[in-house]
Amino acid sequence: MAAFKRCKVCGVPVRVGKDHVWSSDGTIAQRRDRDHRMIFFDSEGIDALFQNIEQLIGMPIEKMIIESKARATAAYISHLMRGIRGPAARVVGLGRVIQRVIDQGRVMGYGDINMVSFSWKNLKIVNDVSNPYSLPLFCGDMRGSVEAIRKVEGTVAYEQQGPGRYVVTAWHEAHASELEGRLTPKRPPRKQGDIAFNFCPGCGVPVEISQFKWDTEAGTITHEPTGVRYAIFGPAGLQAIFDELERELGESIPEAIIEAQRMHVESRMGNQWKAIGGADLKGWLRGWLAMQGMGNLRELDLVDGVYRARMENPAAPLVLLGTAAALFEFMTESKGVLEWSVADDGDLSFTISPAG
Numbered sequence: 090m091a092a093f094k095r096c097k098v099c100g101v102p103v104r105v106g107k108d109h110v111w112s113s114d115g116t117i118a119q120r121r122d123r124d125h126r127m128i129f130f131d132s133e134g135i136d137a138l139f140q141n142i143e144q145l146i147g148m149p150i151e152k153m154i155i156e157s158k159a160r161a162t163a164a165y166i167s168h169l170m171r172g173i174r175g176p177a178a179r180v181v182g183l184g185r186v187i188q189r190v191i192d193q194g195r196v197m198g199y200g201d202i203n204m205v206s207f208s209w210k211n212l213k214i215v216n217d218v219s220n221p222y223s224l225p226l227f228c229g230d231m232r233g234s235v236e237a238i239r240k241v242e243g244t245v246a247y248e249q250q251g252p253g254r255y256v257v258t259a260w261h262e263a264h265a266s267e268l269e270g271r272l273t274p275k276r277p278p279r280k281q282g283d284i285a286f287n288f289c290p291g292c293g294v295p296v297e298i299s300q301f302k303w304d305t306e307a308g309t310i311t312h313e314p315t316g317v318r319y320a321i322f323g324p325a326g327l328q329a330i331f332d333e334l335e336r337e338l339g340e341s342i343p344e345a346i347i348e349a350q351r352m353h354v355e356s357r358m359g360n361q362w363k364a365i366g367g368a369d370l371k372g373w374l375r376g377w378l379a380m381q382g383m384g385n386l387r388e389l390d391l392v393d394g395v396y397r398a399r400m401e402n403p404a405a406p407l408v409l410l411g412t413a414a415a416l417f418e419f420m421t422e423s424k425g426v427l428e429w430s431v432a433d434d435g436d437l438s439f440t441i442s443p444a445g
């Protein structure tokens with residue numbers, strides 16, 4: 090299938106380079122829509138992160154995750170369709186968009202997705218998915234796809250068929266209410282950077298991306314050195330979920346999200362991280378984060394046992410902070426005290442000092 094053609098030089102599916110641009114500012118953007126950021130993200134960690142959040146705040150959040158992700162996906166798909174004019178063209182164009190999103194899902198690491206049926210009545214889409222990158226995010230994507238079409242509220246339901254296998258159905262209820270437009274918060278403009286990549290001459294992705302192995306049958310991306318499964322998706326969807334949680338549940342949410350991510354990363358730390366950084370921790374981290382589109386680590390200093398860092402264009406800052414706290418504890422073998430802030434210009438600054 091053309092969608093899964095590989096680069097002859099580095100072996101990465103050519104779609105990855107066709108659809109994404111890595112910038113010297115530490116971000117990955119969609120080639121057709123430079124404002125739409127993407128990240129390579131540890132996908133096994135997503136649902137673990139959500140479960141840890143539930144455990145810390147003591148209530149289920151699946152519904153909220155699906156709704157927030159649906160809104161982000163709907164906004165994205167509406168944007169893809171903005172050039173399509175007239176109702177008929179719009180319907181045909183939309184069918185294409187949905188099919189493309191589903192095909193693309195395999196390259197993005199979303200799992201083994203197969204469309205079971207599609208009916209224009211109620212815009213009902215049924216997918217059979219094995220090993221989704223995250224069940225609630227996948228449900229949100231499907232609900233968002235049907236919401237983008239008629240701008241009315243969608244519904245999604247899943248049924249487990251076996252280990253890691255689900256049938257997910259998204260549709261419009263008759264008389265579904267109009268979607269209320271919630272404004273997505275404006276992000277400050279990205280700051281320019283000076284990160285240098287070696288790009289593959291065959292397909293244009295950074296050569297480091299070939300550390301990831303694609304299995305387009307299974308719809309998975311695996312980071313070979315660590316064995317961790319990854320997916321490529323927009324950090325805006327993740328941020329929308331965090332914002333919604335904070336709006337609904339209050340100010341203590343950001344700290345809970347940081348702690349949930351710290352717990353997850355801590356559970357993952359092992360020998361594969363021993364080689365981290367070597368002599369040049371900052372250089373290594375900077376390249377590693379930029380390759381994943383997480384932002385530009387501008388400053389990282391260690392003074393009297395205290396790490397001080399500043400990142401430009403951070404993606405999902407709370408996740409970055411939780412990861413940083415876990416790394417600190419792994420490297421120093423002591424608990425860390427984290428202090429952080431996000432400035433008006435979007436910069437994330439933090440210090441981590443040993444506790445006690």
Ligand SMILES: [Zn+2]
Pocket residue numbers: 096097098099100101289290291292293294
């Ligand atoms: Zn290549």
